Amino acid sequence: MTELSIYHEQILKLAALNKKCIELKKFDSSFRLKNPLCGDEVNVKILIKNKIIKDISANVRGCALCEASAGLVVKIFKDKQIPINNFMSNFKLWLEDEKSTNLYNCPSEIEVFYPIKSIKNRHTCVTMPFQATLNVLDNLKNIN
Secondary structure (H helix, E strand, C coil): CCCHHHCCHHHHHHHHHHHHCCCCCCCCEEEEEECCCCCCEEEEEEEEECCEEEEEEEEEECCHHHHHHHHHHHHHHCCEECCCCCHHHHHHHHHHCCCCCCCCCCCHHHHHHHHHCCCHHHHHHHHHHHHHHHHHHHHHHHHC
16 A cells, blocks of 8 residues: 555545634634644644534644544534543554454444554554544543
8 A cells, every 4th residue: 555545535525624624713622632753733622512512623734634534523523422432442443453344333434544554653643633532522521
């Protein structure tokens, strides 16, 4: 697999979609993460209402994989209940097992990252927006 083949059409569409999203001005909490290896940076902001993620934005300075992942975060979590506690460990379990097709209770949309499974040094690009989102939700739990 080449570096170019990981940037397939679905990845590029998600990345473009996220670039068009407007960063939230009104939010309950935010979390910024930076990948020290490549410099990707994501800032997730979330507005919660009645235990529902009413609005979410994920502003990215980084590669198309990180941007696509942020776009998927918004698509998956907006107007939804707070995700299951072990979402991140399930996502990483799926991502790290190159041959596994079992999504371990993760949304089917993450399959878009299947080609990245064999490229370990790009896993953080994909997981970082999700991790930032879960960190925001943890912060909100601690506030309430």
